[in-house]
Amino acid sequence: xxxxxxxxxxxxxERSLRYYEEQGLLAPARTAGGHRDYPGAAVDRVLRIQxxxxxxxxxxxxxxxxxxxxxxxxxxxxxxxxxLTETLRAERDRIDRSIRDLHVSRDVLDGVIDAASGGPxxxx
Numbered sequence: 001x002x003x004x005x006x007x008x009x010x011x012x013x014e015r016s017l018r019y020y021e022e023q024g025l026l027a028p029a030r031t032a033g034g035h036r037d038y039p040g041a042a043v044d045r046v047l048r049i050q051x052x053x054x055x056x057x058x059x060x061x062x063x064x065x066x067x068x069x070x071x072x073x074x075x076x077x078x079x080x081x082x083x084l085t086e087t088l089r090a091e092r093d094r095i096d097r098s099i100r101d102l103h104v105s106r107d108v109l110d111g112v113i114d115a116a117s118g119g120p121x122x123x124x
Contacts, residue, residue, distance in 0.1 A: 023062075
């Protein structure tokens, strides 16, 4: 499929798909005319990339993980090793720390909201 169709099927912009290619996350074939030609499996690959970006992973980390993951379900590929598990656990731990930090920030804001709700003050 061409890049426009892949963009439509995944909801990802053509610009982002080109970026994924530059980062080594996607590797389309080329037609005789030089146009990108993506296999049907590219849809799953792009969705997997989007999930990993949403989890806060950078393109370098994603590029290292993708060969160890199946695109269709995110499970480990035949090339996966214990290192994949270690890497993913470290990423999960990072996300857990971020969640804890966000909870603290929310609690601080709740305290300020409660205090500000008590009456007039000098702050905007």
